[in-house]
Amino acid sequence: MSVSIAPPGSQDTTPDPQPPFVATELGTLRRRPSLFRSESRAVRISAWVAVIVCGGFGLLPVYWLLATSLTPRAQVFSYPPKLFPTEISFEAYTALASNPDLFGYLRNSIIVSVITALLSVIVSAYMGYSFSKFRYRGRRSLMYFVLASQMFPQALLLITLYSVFSAYGLLNTYAALVLSFTTFTLPLCVWMLKGFFDTIPDELIEAARVDGASRLRIIHSIVLPLSAPGLVAAGLFAFVRGWNDFIFALTLAGPDKQTLPPGLVNTFVGEAATAWPELMAASLVVSLPVAIAFMALQRHLVGGLTAGAVKG
Incomplete structure (x- = not known):
């Protein structure tokens, strides 16, 4: 067996063989x-x-x-129905502008929805802060009691509310609508704001207390400004609840205090016929304020709804 030895100073340029698995990995x-x-x-x-x-x-x-x-009345019931109207007519929108009753319903909806939103935000802010930052006996039971009120169908409570409002002379008033709407919006608003208040560090509140701030000063000057997205989300939810309600506005309010949903039905839906173009045009118009509010407050709404989902 012969062994070849390379002379000094020479370099072996023969490449080393690569194992096959290296090429496979590459x-x-x-x-x-x-x-x-x-x-x-x-x-x-x-x-x-x-x-x-x-x-x-x-x-x-x-x-x-x-x-x-936008479809003329004569073509609304054409068969087969057409996805795209062949003729455009604005008669439905001109009929809305010439109907004075709709402006009264619009005024009632704005009044009831705005007051419901303000009252719901004010009450739920204090309740949510109490549940989040205070520790007292019966706190957890009271929290679940507030949440359990959402388990009952709202239509079942209509008879009870009607009897109570009738006994106190509140039927056919704005107060009956505002109180009934606020009753059903409070539980969700309270839990929404409680989740938001939970994200505010307790050390921040303790530092303000050490500096001599009172409880009301802490709530109004520190907690509420930091909770602006949650307040906007709760207020918008309460506003939509008051704007869209039908059965309570139809039962608890008379013709002078009815809001848009029952007002539109009473105006355009009859026993013999229904003015579908006018009803669709009115439904589209009354949906615009809520849609504009959602688009304008989308950032605050998403922040308020997702607050408390992840605790930092």
């Missing part, structure tokens, strides 16, 4: 980015498909409102 590493790109592309496409399907499902009724309101 090939796998080279192919992996393309695999990730294809997976991310499939995820994006699936997300966009889901957004389009859900958006179409949610916006189709709104489009049908708009299409029906």
